[in-house]
Amino acid sequence: MTAIIPLRKPKMCNVIEYKDSKLVYRRYASLFFIACIDNDENELMTLEVIQRYVEIMDKVYGNVCELDIIFNFELAYHILDELIIDGVMQESSTSEVLKRISYQEQMEQSTGIQTVYA
């Protein structure tokens, strides 16, 4: 997978047939986002889901780059868990996801203080 995808040219299509599934990928500068989907799934929609994930990360991290994600991968996973469960999109509103993430980040902060003083 990591051998094939980076070699593909920008104009090529973002779907690769891989074993009995399909890989749908999207490249943002040096970052690749890859999703593995079933055969009967909508490839174009998968691209939109990736796009949505990246947009939200961009807002949460503020101009997301590779290092942001590496050094705070927890947050990246948390965002994904608010967007998708078990491969199914759970929320189609960007602002709703952002709201839920920021609440939970705040809760982490405040409970952090509580445990320190408790």
Add this chain to the structure above:
Amino acid sequence: MTSLRSFIRSVRSTKTIAEERAAIRKESAKIRTSFRDPHLDESHRRKNIQKLLYLYILGEPTYFGQVECLKLLVSPSFSNKRLGYMAAMLILDENQEILTLLTNSLDNDLKSPNQYIAGLALSTLGNIASPELAKDLYANVESLLNTSSPYLRKKATIVAAKLVKKEPDLAEVFIEKIPSLLKERSHGTLLGTLQLMREIFLQDESSHDILRKLVPGVLAHLRFLATTGFSPEYDVKGVPDPFLYVSLLQTLRYLLEGDESNPNLEALDDLLTQICARLENSKGPGHAVLYEAVMTIFAVNSDSSLRVMGVGILSKFLSLKDNNTRYVALNTLLSVISHEPVAVQRHRAMIVGCLQDADVSIRRRALELTFAIMNQQNIRMLTKELVQFLAATSSSDDELKTYITTQLTLACYKYSPGIDWTFDTLIRMLEIAGNFFSDDIISSILALMMQNRDAELTKKAVRQLLNASKVAYSQFGLAIVTIWSLGEYGDLVLDSQKVTEASEVDVLNTFLELSTFDETSKRDQIRLYSLTAALKLSSRFKSSREVERLRKLIDSSKEDTNLEVQIRAIEYTEIFGEPRSIKKGLLERMPPPPRKEHEGAALFGRSTAQKSVSEPAKTGDLLLDLFDNDDSQADESKPAEKETTLDILSDIFGTTGDNEKTAAGKKVTGNTDILNLLSGSSPSAAPSAAVIPPTTRSIPMAEPPASLPTPIPAYNDSTISVGFVPGHVGNGEATLTGVVKNETSSSTVRGISILCAVTKHQELELSAITKNTLAPGAVATLGIKITGKEGSKVKLRIKVGYEIGGENVGQQFDFSGITERL
């Protein structure tokens, strides 16, 4: 203890892979040691889990931290609980027993008054639910479907779908909730509800009628989206919530596919027309919705004018610059060709144009589609394009080349405008892509030659072959077909100038000494064919000088390094000395084999699943059928197919078993044994003996191709798994292919042995396992044939033994996963 940040830094700052490994190993050891401390406090545990997750991202083993995750997620602190659940989702999976330890924590947290804590538990359950967890916790999820929090409701709907998937009996519980959920306005909850509907529809057949009654509710939401104005929260580039749009259409597609009596069809058709018209000129997400709408049109039996419009949209996609839309267009055209063959044909030029695309994904789709639209009228024109494609493609397309040669040969059988043309095409293909023919396709070509009754045409073809092979001698397929034709028809094509007995012997000599093939198996096969051709010609040549050269040719192989070739040469030398009358009968021309129907192969996806089951049986045994020997039919597993061409050699002797007995000077008892003797490595003879040790095979067994259908699982101990692929079942016999797979990620499993037993009234034949040492992820197969009373059940008791890490393991289990009866 160092922080996560400094651990990440230290890994990133390494300069070589060895340094990186060392840094990782050091930290991993530290984490393990720390986990052993019974008094580990929570903040340290948290840090350890964070590092463990980084190890997970790097692809390192993390199993030793599983229990620690569970300890962390019971923490009263939200941040620790959040991390604990996240880690659980990532490093546990549903196959682990440790999941049962999770039941209690999930149960507690699902009841939490804090919606975010309950949300964490829901996400976790949705991602890693096992059937056990589903049974234990469905009531919690059910009550969360009624909660007042939309945040939890939307998560609960998706989790409910997951639980139904894991435990289909739960469909009954959740189906009752759907009507009220479907009335929701929240897009999140609707997305989940639609997923729940689809999952229940898939898992529970009795639900179909109930769910179909809910179609008007789904249509209402779709109508709202199709007519609604701008909504900043959900719109994407001017398209109203494309995620919901697609989910609604997809659900309709699932529910109504093949439903002949759909009372809502007219309303749906109207809506689809409206959607297509509205989105026709949009971009990006609009295409995704349009694409889904087209798939829905063809799934739900829409009106024919709508279907033509669907094909029109796809052809528009095809003409766009964006390769993604072109890809899905080609893909969808392939699936709609059965509905609208004429409409698809109209876009032939565009499809063929895509063959030249720089992108392999597009080329693959275009190729498959090209074969799908092929018929008697256009075969000439399409073949021209395909042959051009074959000649032009680079080495990266090897897989495609084999696909083309196979499909085109089959198409020649099916749609040929004339045998003359077929021979021309096949020879042209052999010439430019002779190294990309599968063995069974070569057999088919040979069969075609034998079936042809027009002697002039045969002569012409053989001359063409001889000419072609002078230039393209490194094309394996061409070489095999040429040598074989020479053996069969060499005496027919003699003329006084160009083709003489001497020149034919020269050709054989060249092939025998050819060293252009890297693979020894190919080289040996060419030698075997050459020897047979030489022997056959020796009985028909008139010039004693050339006959003597042929004798020398065979004689020279007596010391070949390959045992098979050597044996053959020695046997042939014996036959050479026999009187002419015996030889004449023995070396007679082959009778034409009966015609067989072939089924095409698919490059990918959809059709492979069903077709690959029947394919090996249908194409593989074309030549096996020739000798009237029951055993040859038995082993229809892949290896047999791979080596059918070798059997042609045994065929030659099939009719003359008795002469052979004396000639070879060996103690043999009948036809079967002679076949064994002459085709020593041919697995077609294998089933006659119960177990043959793999070492006796001189030609390496072929890897089972990737397209092997998913076996019915019979056993899995996380080291190896055993499953069965049913072949033919019925008429008092069953053939199965046993599939053994190494399930570990890094250990080699050795000394695999499989013993099988059937019930008293059945008989069992086993072929040897293809490999008894398996690398991680590797697969070995074995053929199984069961005969017995018609109507009896297929039941197997299997004993499997293997060695891993110096330890011997033996296991016994039963298999009765096949529903068909003998």
